[in-house]
Amino acid sequence: MVKCITLRWFGHLERLAESEMTKVVILGDGGVGKSCLMNRFVTDRFDEHSFHTIGVEFLNKEIELGGETYTLQIWDTAGQERFKSLRTPFYRGSDMCLLTFSIDDPPSFKNLEMWRKEFVYYADVKADFPFLVVGNKVDLERRVEREEAEAWCRENGDLPYIETSAKIATNVEASFMMCLKRWANIESNQERLTMPDTVQLDGGGSDRRLCSCSS
Amino acid sequence: MGGTKAGVWKVGGEGDLSGPSTRAEVHMEQVLRVLQAAFQVTQDTIDRLRTDVRTRPAPEVNLQLSIKEARELRPQTVKGTTNPYVIVSVSSNSASHRTRLERDTLWPKWNQVFTLPIGNLQNEVIRLEVWHEHDTVKMQGLTAVRDIKGMSRLVRGTTAQVQHQASHLLGHVLVNVKDLIERGADGWFDLEKNERSKERGSIHLAGSVTSKAQLENKSRQSYDALLARLVYHQLTATKNNNEHSEWLRPWDGHLSGPGAASLAQYAIMLDIGEAALHLAWWKVGSRVPTADAVWVLARLQEVQAAISKNLYQDEELLELRSSFCSFIHDHTERLKNLHKSFPPSSGVIARRQLTYTLKALQCMQHHAGTRALLDQEGLLPLHEMVTASLATHTKNWWTTVIEKLRGVRTTDQQITHVINIVKEAHDFLAIAANTYDAIFLKEMNIPYMQTTYLMVSKKVNPCVRPLVMNIYNSLPPLGDQEEEVGVDIYRLDAGTSLWELYMNLSRLYQLSDRLPAEARAESGVREYHRWFSRGVLRWLELAVCRAQSMIRRAVELDMLEPQDDYCKFSSSASDTLGIFIDVKIWWQKLAWPDPENSAVVLTKILEDICSSVLTYSNLIREKVEHIFHQHENSTRVFITQQARTLFREICIGLNNIERVRTELVNLPTQFGFHELLQKIRESDNGDAAAAQLEPTVDRLIANATENMEAKVTEFIDTVVEKMQPTLERAVNEACEEQSSRPLLAQVLDPTLELTIDQLNTSNFKRFMWRVWEELVDIFSTTVMRNTERRKANYFGGVRKILEATLSFLSPADGKGLDEETAMTPAYKSLMELLENLRMSSESLIAKYYQERYDEQLEEILPCKARLYAKFLFTKPGKLIVEVIMAKDMVVEGDACSINSRSGGLALYNAHQPIDSYVKVQLVPQEWFPGTAIFKTKTQRKQDPAVYEQTFDGPQLTQDSLPHSDMSKTDDGVRAGFLLFTLKDYNLPGFTNTFIGEAVVPLSSLPCVDSSQVHNVTHTCLTMTAPGLDIGYNSLRALHFRTGDKVASSFIKKVSKRLIEPKAKAGTPVRPDEDKARSRSPNIRERLKLS
Ligand SMILES: Nc1nc2c(ncn2[C@@H]2O[C@H](COP(=O)(O)OP(=O)(O)OP(=O)(O)O)[C@@H](O)[C@H]2O)c(=O)[nH]1
């Protein structure tokens, strides 16, 4: 078989332009483990003595879903009351939001309502925004029942619920994936509404060409 | 001045008391005038009083005569001295008094006081006689005689003694009592004797007259009254003379000469003692608010000294106690009015007054005697009283300040008032800090500033905070409209009232800088900035909106012309950066005090700026694309003048983006982010906080710059894409003409010349790189399209043009591409292809065998058989080949590989005996026309198969060795190969099966004398089938030559032998159909065309 000439663009530049940027915000009371979740997800590390977040913090993470690469811009916010007015401006332009509480801390669960409202108000989004409710610290003794949490999610527009542990790395990646999937679904639904054919045609076309090459 | 030493007042003078020259004479008339003024009596009354006095019998008075000293007496003893004493008598009285005897002096000092009854004050005369008492003669007397004069004195003295004349009159003086008193009670009088005008020396007298009646009624109150009167007179008089002088020069106890004189006389008359005088002066002086506090303090200390010495009677102590109390009361009251009592505006004097007043209070507190008196009154410790007064002062001040807010209804007015209140609070505290604090702290250890600051700030808080919070809470969220008129006035921006309020609060807060941290933490305004955080964030939101619309406008207005000769960007880039500078200035003015908070807000600001920057680059790109659109029809872009302008605009657009991008990197520094971090690090847990904040901001900026870079690259891609037709045309022309001119001189040179002028360095490099990539792509396409139509020399030309293009784009001065990196895989691959394409088919065939030979040496292909053979040249150049034997033959078990045999009748396994024979030939065949192909006999069903056949080849001299159409070294091809092919013999009518082959370059053959032939050893050749995994460049080139018979027949032959996986053998794959090729759809499209 004859090898062909490969002409290649300088790939990394193209990638930058192509990959989709999506903004995720993590909300929840101080100390429920928001920063730990983010760090576990992005760097796969856990810090037992994590320092409370000041205002906001953010990290990038590339993630693959259905053959597409997404760049998640993860904004971790400060749960402490004293940062209230400072964190809210960062909500704008979010694509997804994790509402976090700690299953060993009932007040943090109670506050979910407050967090949801705060986010909806400041991010200026509709109430049917793709939230994901995360019950963290499942490695600890439970003080908020799963049913209780699920009931709350049902009442608030059937929000998906997942339980995680940043400490022992349970469901951390899964929770972000879940969130992203939900968002990607909504996005593609909207896209299909606006431009129904383009996606399929394009995909089909390139497939055919691949086939013809190898046969 | 005005000391009370011994009740004698120095009158009117500024100097000391010692000499007559400084004595001021105060006459009765003057004293009278002063008293007249002091008591405000008219001349009539005076006259009436005078006659009244004259008609009355003279009051019996005593003269207190003080005989102080004498000077320059005439010497009487042998030693030249005298032994003087004084005898004094009054004319109206026979009684006389004698002073002590002083010895051996001409300057005696007696200092003795005599009380002489005086009959008539008006004409009484006193007579004073100074006498010398003779020494008793002693032997020492004689030795002491120094001269004749001394001798005569001795003689006289002894004579006098003998005559019992014990004394000798030195001189006398008559003094008018009236005269003495009028002179101010003190003076020198010359002595005289016998009317002879010899100098007899003089005597120092002082005298005052007291009335017996008054003395009996020894009342100090009247002295006090006079003193008070005189002081009052003095003060009003000076005040009249000098308005507003109160703080220029506080009253220091000074009285006018006549006043002082009358007072002194009065004191003598009343016979008031020193301690009593101190008491009087303290009592009067301490009530004078404008008295020099230093002077008052001195008076206090005099009294206190007297108290310590128990000089006061109970009654006097009582008086003192009440005067102390009123002093304390007065001053604590004064402190309640601190700013009026000690006006800050009067500077040093007020401060000195306050200092010494406090010192006086402190003296009272700490002096045991005084304290005991105060304790009887049940007074609190004085510093507590002072503190309370100060608190009252602050409270009163606040009440007047807050009064202004009463009845104010509208928010606007409230803000205006609150601004003033905060400002006044600031001023008040600034005065506290700058004028008073140090004094209170030093003198009484009262932390005045701290207490006041906390008090005031805690009062400011409830007055301001709810107002601000209310304003922000009631603001509607920002809608889609950028500016909301009604709400806009509450914007936190320079010039608005809230801004002013914020600034005033910030100034107020800064006053606490000098307070200890605990106090600062208690401040009522320590969180003032947080009251405004909603405002700040709102401002930011608005700022982003405004920035976006300003950027939009800036881009619209931008003519894409460089701003001046030095910069390569245009107005919108400067405008955009200007917006950031505005934000920066605002931020700096805001001076958000809490570093942690600041860092978070700054993060938000930077994020917003990053998004604005992205907006900017998108807008610029849109604008440029729009321009492109308008020029869509213009052909030969980049060469015509119009196109040049267009191109310049594109470059500037690019530079604009790049300019803003580079500035982005500096933003954190410009906004003082690193100073903030430093401050954060200094606080508790600061390292952890900083370690969290820093990377967040870094990442933010890195993301944005990366995005912008992607934009720039995208942009350049678009530009190069637009250039593509031009470039393609130029490449085609160049290839047709076989000259680099149409490409380099006509297109690239002018384009790059333009670009290098217009683009900044980094963009220029990016641009060059993209152009180069595009060119390699175009060249490839062109070559592909022409592979089948063109002769080899065409590709040679193309290759040269490509090389020239690369060296054109990578000049030695480093301004272009780096030649090394520019040799991309795509370029190398294309070059190799061209290298092959420019060769003749024969050379390519030779190259194929060369490639096969190289493969053979590397031993990477499976061994199909081993062939033992011997080959050599004999000296004249005759080729001799001996095929000895073949063994370990392998025939593929795969039916497909032997599909040419009777439809798979028999399947051969490895090592199954084979009917083998060996074919020997010289390749490429075209180079050896007429040479025969040798074949051995077929050895049936044998492995090893022994052939042992020798072939004599053609005569091949060095010269007659064939050459390719180009130089053989260029091709890297040795001149010809010996090819051994092992085959399996099939039945006639079927093609024999290929087992394996081996090549030997003729150049590697040994060359020996005919006689030496036997010494040459045989070689074991590994026979292989051509590989599958390794591409043969030569074959690839041959594939294109479908019109070339040599090539196509060769390909046909060889392709049968290629090991192919599965059933695909023998189907040559056209290179342009490879799916792994370019990702670019354009290329794919273009390839489909070809
Ligand atoms: N056992 C357990 N501890 C956790 C888990 N996740 C976080 N923690 C601990 O919880 C504490 C707080 O975690 P953070 O991630 O800093 O909390 P946060 O929500 O970011 O808090 P703020 O930044 O103040 O809003 C830390 O001491 C973590 O070690 C978990 O899954 N299991």
Ligand SMILES: [Mg+2]
């Ligand atoms: Mg955190």
